[in-house]
Amino acid sequence: MRVLGLISGTSADGIDAAIAEIHGQQADLQVDLIAFETIAYDPALRDRILEVAAGFPLSVAELTALDAAIAQSFARAAQTLIARLGSVDLIGSHGQTVYHQPPQVGQLGWSVQLGWGAAIAQQTGIPTISNFRSADLAVGGQGAPLVPAVDLWLLGSDSENRCVQNIGGIGNLTWLPRRDRPDWQTEVRGWDTGPGNSLLDLAVQKLSQGRLSYDAGGEWAATGRIDQALCDRWLQEDDYFRLPPPKSTGRERYGWQFLETWAAELDRLSAADQLATLTEFTAISIADNYRRFLPALPDRVLLCGGGLHNQFLVQRLQQHLPTVAIASTDEFGVNSQAKEAIAIAVLAYWRQHNRQGNLPAVTGAKRAALLGDVFIP
Incomplete structure (x- = not known):
């Protein structure tokens, strides 16, 4: 059809x-x-x-x-x-x-x-x-998420464990165990990892007073310094990251309300530092989900969605997953966008x-x- x-x-x-x-x-x-x-x-x-x-x-x-x-x-x-x-x-x-x-x-x-x-x-x-x-x-x-049912048949591998990581407004993953395992189909998992581009895009719109809708390539964020202590607080105090899968979320949690809740802490940072810190939070929340809830770290992560083009975000994700190969779904036959x-x-x-x-x-x-x-x- x-x-x-x-x-x-x-x-x-x-x-x-x-x-x-x-x-x-x-x-x-x-x-x-x-x-x-x-x-x-x-x-x-x-x-x-x-x-x-x-x-x-x-x-x-x-x-x-x-x-x-x-x-x-x-x-x-x-x-x-x-x-x-x-x-x-x-x-x-x-x-x-x-x-x-x-x-x-x-x-x-x-x-x-x-x-x-x-x-x-x-x-x-x-x-x-x-x-x-x-x-x-x-x-x-x-x-x-509903996409894992499709990822299962389009992006699985006989030789390696993979994660398909979408970074749209919200991040979500599909865990695809290698297909040479006898029960591989029943071991597929997927859930929303937390923020994707949502917090970054909203912050850019606010900080640019509406002139920009997103940080192209993560170039603005890359000029800032990460407030690691604030990232750690977000990760520790947000119970979503401790909630075991299956789980899902949305802009209700990672949208304007999040930025307003933490406005006092964010406003003491420069614009670039705010974006760098929110980018780090996004990257570390993805890696944290992998370490908490996957049976093992994947051999390869296949990225898709708009966040794939945020080079600073991808660099930070690689920093937190140093042993994992990171590629795009484009390289494996599925258009990432x-x-x-x-x-x-x-x-x-x-x-x-x-x-x-x-x-x-x-x-x-x-x-x-x-x-x-x-x-x-």
């Missing part, structure tokens, strides 16, 4: 759209990327999304209007690629996450992804699958073929489930 995957991450930088030709199912899964593009949100819509994700209150009417506006943006993104590259058989749309609440003891979690799937199907005239997280949440899972959109395309493809898409060992769900709601135009 020719499938279009759509997703906007927690940073709401824009809509990632990937068209892929997909064959096979799991062990024989083959994904050929035809095109990938990031299509920017209208600035006013992006500002509204970030306000809501930061906890800005809104009425039910405002929420549904935002849901419709995001759906229209996703539909236009799909139509942009289709007009240039030809039609597709299926659309998979993750939507825009604005709130994520992991399950608590005796209580199901919930997660809100805006971008009305039925509207996308009707506006494009193409069957659309959306709302991928809800079925996993309904059977007691975290609803995240398109990877999340490709995963959504695969999840939609599986749903269309009635194949379960979650990994209970990753999300903590009681059982495997069909992921996604199907909308036929």
